[in-house]
Amino acid sequence: MRSLQQFKRLAILVVAWTMAMSLYVSFRYSQSLTLPQWAVGESDLYTLTVFMGVIFGCLHWLSNLISEVTFIRRMPYTFIVLFKGVFLLIGATTIAYVSQLLTMWALSNHVVSLRQMLTMQIVYSPSFQGLILYLVFVRLGIAFVEQMTLLMGRRMLLNIGLGKYHRPRYENRVFLFVDMVASTAHAESLGDYRFSRLIQDSFEVLSDVAARHDAEIYRFMGDAALISWTIEDGAQEQRCLRLYFDFMQQLNWQRAGFEKYYGFLPRFKAAAHCGQVVVAVVGVNKQEISYFSDVLNTLARLQDQCTPLGQNMLISGELKSQLYETNDLHYEEMGPIMLKGKQNPIEVYGVETRYASSASKA
Numbered sequence: 001m002r003s004l005q006q007f008k009r010l011a012i013l014v015v016a017w018t019m020a021m022s023l024y025v026s027f028r029y030s031q032s033l034t035l036p037q038w039a040v041g042e043s044d045l046y047t048l049t050v051f052m053g054v055i056f057g058c059l060h061w062l063s064n065l066i067s068e069v070t071f072i073r074r075m076p077y078t079f080i081v082l083f084k085g086v087f088l089l090i091g092a093t094t095i096a097y098v099s100q101l102l103t104m105w106a107l108s109n110h111v112v113s114l115r116q117m118l119t120m121q122i123v124y125s126p127s128f129q130g131l132i133l134y135l136v137f138v139r140l141g142i143a144f145v146e147q148m149t150l151l152m153g154r155r156m157l158l159n160i161g162l163g164k165y166h167r168p169r170y171e172n173r174v175f176l177f178v179d180m181v182a183s184t185a186h187a188e189s190l191g192d193y194r195f196s197r198l199i200q201d202s203f204e205v206l207s208d209v210a211a212r213h214d215a216e217i218y219r220f221m222g223d224a225a226l227i228s229w230t231i232e233d234g235a236q237e238q239r240c241l242r243l244y245f246d247f248m249q250q251l252n253w254q255r256a257g258f259e260k261y262y263g264f265l266p267r268f269k270a271a272a273h274c275g276q277v278v279v280a281v282v283g284v285n286k287q288e289i290s291y292f293s294d295v296l297n298t299l300a301r302l303q304d305q306c307t308p309l310g311q312n313m314l315i316s317g318e319l320k321s322q323l324y325e326t327n328d329l330h331y332e333e334m335g336p337i338m339l340k341g342k343q344n345p346i347e348v349y350g351v352e353t354r355y356a357s358s359a360s361k362a
Helices: 002-030 042-069 077-108 126-152 154-162 183-212 231-253 255-262 294-304
Strands: 169-180 216-221 224-230 268-282 288-292 313-316 329-337 346-353
Touching: 002 042, 002 126, 042 077, 042 126, 077 126, 126 154, 169 183, 169 231, 169 294, 183 216, 183 224, 183 231, 183 255, 224 231, 231 255, 231 268, 231 313, 268 294, 294 313, 294 346
Parallel strands: 268 313
Antiparallel strands: 169 224, 169 268, 216 224, 268 288, 313 346, 329 346
16 A cells, blocks of 8 residues: 555656656747757657656655655755755756767767766756756745645645635535543653654654545644545545554554653544534635534544543444444444533444554553
8 A cells, every 4th residue: 555655656746747847848949940969850859858757756756755764854844855956956967968968979979988978068058057947946846735735635735726615515524533542641751842752753653544544634633633534435445444443553563662762652542423514714824624513523522432431442323324344343332322512312333453452442
């Protein structure tokens, strides 16, 4: 699953850079009535466009991957952008030298010496400097989109761009509420700084897991996170349940690191519920997409019942009716439960999996 996600990211970046490079090549040679000396026909220009798009797309993807899996992700965002820019500079230089090599090949019909290729003539050429300037604008533009995607989510960013939620509209969605157990005690024992690092490390794992389950992290709220799908996506392969157990398993696999730095492995409890919500963009100077519905209030009240009922995960009967039975998930009927602030009881089910040892009960 993770490999597939990385492949999708790579494909998107290659397509984006190919489109950007097609504009560059078009403007670069549109003013000339003749083709460059190395080009036999216009098809060679298209080949150059794809070549540049693949190189810059791969370098962009590689720089993102390195930033995600190393200490660089903790660095200031400006440093990360500069770091990624080095990869583009390498790509630009590579293309410039390859283009120069093709030109010299066309003129002399043989490969020039390495000494001739490594002259400063390419660096000082107006075409190379123009390419670098263009790359800066494209890289900053894509970096802006990537950062907005991280802050808002891919779907939300697209919908805001399309103006989909500028007028409130109804949607049927599934919500998963994940909350850290004994967070107050952890904050007191660790102190504010180390506790905030614990939250960062925990939710970094959660973000990776959410991406694998095609989930949207709607909001982080201190030591809790609210995750969402459409009902169809959330019910598919029971993602709205498996995400939680996958998260617990991933934390357990990193137990040694958490125990080394914090002295314990954090535990989380969860609740899931579904229903109709109103979705709308709120705010003027700072906008965000918000959900309005009693579904979220019910979800919070349901999560509060995890500890009294001795369960790690609870779901509503309404959500269970949307899911199909599987052998590796077990539902335990808790009966109708009267939630705080509600007038009528709701059906509640506890959910366990064969990986329940990764998230043992309190």
